[in-house]
Amino acid sequence: MTLEESIKNPASEDPRIAHTRKVVLAAAIDLLKSEGHEAVTPLRIAERTGIARTTIYRHWPERRDLIADAIEEHKPDWGIESCGDLSADLTMYLGKMVARLTSGPLPQFFVTLIERAEHDEEFADMHCRMAEHRSQPIVAVLEAAIARGELPKDLDVPAAIAAINGPVFYRRLITREPLTDSFIATIVDGFLARFN
Amino acid sequence: MTLEESIKNPASEDPRIAHTRKVVLAAAIDLLKSEGHEAVTPLRIAERTGIARTTIYRHWPERRDLIADAIEEHKPDWGIESCGDLSADLTMYLGKMVARLTSGPLPQFFVTLIERAEHDEEFADMHCRMAEHRSQPIVAVLEAAIARGELPKDLDVPAAIAAINGPVFYRRLITREPLTDSFIATIVDGFLARFN
């Protein structure tokens, strides 16, 4: 089985290929996290992993694909277990979000996608897809609340998500102030206050 | 008069230096806007402007400083004329913000600062300074409203700013949906609804 086949048919993978992919993507995530996407190059990864530079080129002819793969590899589970209480659900969701924006590789993924998306359509697409995936649980929570009659039927859901997520991202990426629990509470309270 | 002196004492500037600075920074802004900060290199600027590469290095030994100067050069006036009506003031402010996030070099400045700030303290500082400068008018508007009694005395002003600016930035940078007038209205209405 050739390399091309194995990429298209991941079910029957050459273990060498699987190993290479795993090791390289791990190093890529590490580099992305610690130095930014400009540091994610075949050379740097080769130095870290011992995998030959040429081997990396064979798997990812475009640097872009390597970065994209690394980001996609690392898909956290955004699911939350709704407890039926809107305020609690939103607070839990934002708490999880804040935790992931505070440590781990996610913030670097975001800034990379934000920056690249301005000039690269492929990254822009990936960025949007991730945003959608990320907001799925909150959509579920909001729709459940609508069904329960706690929120108006004609709620502009995307705008609501922006109202909930926006302040957190703004503070994390723009003003770089700390993301405290009371800040989360203020957001949730402010959002819910509209519907009383 | 040395280059350093002339920068500190702009009254007695060598016209050659002034010309070089002007031309180079204009090209830098242009490149930043159209291709992103990685394209802002002495070589690219030299090709565009005819200014020699070495001359650019003489003025900005660090690429970082060149980008920083280019961003600082382009400081838009964020002033708004308060009309005394909080809703109208906020709407006008967000309208202006949306206009600048929709065209012109500003979005590129933001994503550059956001990305670089993750790994470069100097950019982080500049980013925060710009954010503060940008929110000055909205602070004034909010404080005036507090003085008029339209907003509570104990309002968490930074959190309020995050609630107003956050959704716009979120939509522009994360979900990349269009920024419509009705979206602005939703934000402003949602914010004010809390205090009724």
Next chain:
Amino acid sequence: MTLEESIKNPASEDPRIAHTRKVVLAAAIDLLKSEGHEAVTPLRIAERTGIARTTIYRHWPERRDLIADAIEEHKPDWGIESCGDLSADLTMYLGKMVARLTSGPLPQFFVTLIERAEHDEEFADMHCRMAEHRSQPIVAVLEAAIARGELPKDLDVPAAIAAINGPVFYRRLITREPLTDSFIATIVDGFLARFN
């Protein structure tokens, strides 16, 4: 097989390396001959040969080594066939020497070595080694003559070589007068006249 190994173990040479060495050294000798050692730079050679500048740096990190290799590459055979007659042997030797000092790259090698030797120990060493190698045949001729009794047993051989070679080099490098056959004859006759 690394570049270093292949240099030490020429039996198993990568043909690409062999080709690069050959082409580059030929161009180096050419440049040395026509423009002097200051013209022997990776850039000039790259322009002439089509070999990339970086490839040349990989083979010869120091310009000095490149020049040294070029000179060593071009080791002429200084052997003469002694005919048993001292006068004829010396005349033939000087004739050969004059021929090589009159055309070909040798004179440029000499002036390069002479000049560099003043400030570079490595060149000084190479210079001396070449001088020794060059005078081997004349040493043999003189020693044969000593064995035959035509020259005194206590002859100061190095001084004798200086007496024979010196005038030729002096005229070639210092006064730059033409090196005629009669000049050679004068030298040889003058030298032999001492021992009659």
Next chain:
Amino acid sequence: MTLEESIKNPASEDPRIAHTRKVVLAAAIDLLKSEGHEAVTPLRIAERTGIARTTIYRHWPERRDLIADAIEEHKPDWGIESCGDLSADLTMYLGKMVARLTSGPLPQFFVTLIERAEHDEEFADMHCRMAEHRSQPIVAVLEAAIARGELPKDLDVPAAIAAINGPVFYRRLITREPLTDSFIATIVDGFLARFN
């Protein structure tokens, strides 16, 4: 009086010009001696002397002229006082020559001229002129000896000079062996032995 005039008419020199020439040429000789002619650049001299780089360019637009001036500036007196004894005169002459080839800037001048002369007609001319000037005293000595009948009337004087000077230069520049008194004696004796 302009700089151009003063160069052509050194009798009435602006003291500033005289000072600049003096200081610069001294530094040039120093550099030439210690690092070779490639180190004789306006920049290096400016660093050593405090004279501005532009001033040096004003005086010597071509680097070649600067080096040439430096060499010409330093014209040692080659005169010897003939004592009437050929052997003693030659020995004294060669002794003086050896002394100058052993210390001081002269050897560097020679190697520079030898090297440059191969590719630069102007240096070749200067080199020949210096060689001629240098051999004047020995010509006088030889002619006196011819007049006294100690040397044949039809002596090939240039060849004789080559026979006397050649070995010394050969040993100094080619084999780099030490120049001892006994070596000088061997040369002189060998030369005189021809005419007994």
Next chain:
DNA sequence: CTTTAATCGAGACGGTACGTCGTGTCTTAGA
């Protein structure tokens, strides 16, 4: 003792070359 003129110092500037680094392609050998 001015005034005029030339030199000088300082350094910006456009260039050219340098030596280094990284990229992507390729060839060869080995597992």
Next chain:
DNA sequence: TCTAAGACACGACGTACCGTCTCGATTAAAG
């Protein structure tokens, strides 16, 4: 068949000098 190793062409980088230039500041010489 994939990997390892690395030669290679290419292009950009940041640096160092070069030679030209402009522009005051200083000094010398003539009125």
